[in-house]
Amino acid sequence: MSHNDHSMRTPMGKVRYLGSAKSGTTHVWHQRLTAYALLPLSIFFVILILSLIGKDYNSARAILAAPYVSILILLFIGSGIYHMQLGMRVIIEDYVHAHGSKTALLVANTFFSVCIGISAAYAVLKLSLA
């Protein structure tokens, strides 16, 4: 960043990481990339839930533990968690302007997303590898 002597950003803006941090395109691209993945994966997930209707525990477990089902659920969780973390980040940045609460919420957003993602992925792995 120091190579840019003609930047329009003020020194204070740079210190506070305000304005372009040159990662906006990556954010949008990753948001779209996960969206492309989530379109078929969400349809798969709805079909999976439908296939579990009326099943007792053992047959539901057998379906969830099948390798291709587990792999698809893991992909669904992975892309879904990343997609929602990116989306919630934008919501926070749009509505929360006080520096302290914005930072706190952005941290909470990542913590929540990672906790949910790891918990769900752990459950799927426990099911299929048990």
Place this chain on the structure above:
Amino acid sequence: MSDSTSTTKSPESRRPMSPHLQIYRPMLTMMMSIIHRITGAGLYFGTLLLAWWLIAAATDAKSYMFINDLLTSFVGRIILLGYTWALFHHMMGGIRHFIWDTGRGLDHPEREYLAQASLIASIGLTLFVWILAYLLR
């Protein structure tokens, strides 16, 4: 640390901020935009249910039947119905964004048709899945 500067009423801090919903006359496209955001936030917190359900399935029959009874209760079904619609509405909104990404569908009246189509499709798909769910019961 910048709280002191953000609370002072400089002209910059009082300028209108995006998306500034209170100012514009409500239109279908803007309502669809905010509903896309609301459904996204709903799905975000809905992952708590997904994780809980998966953990219950990985634990034992008792935990799995407990959450199943909870989700198939009257309140549970209302929540799942909302969850289904939120998923499909956000999905249709996403497809609309894919179309816009190619530079198409941004003009009048295409954008109105797209907004109407995604609303109809999200409601239709939700009804379809729930009718299927009741038939499979």
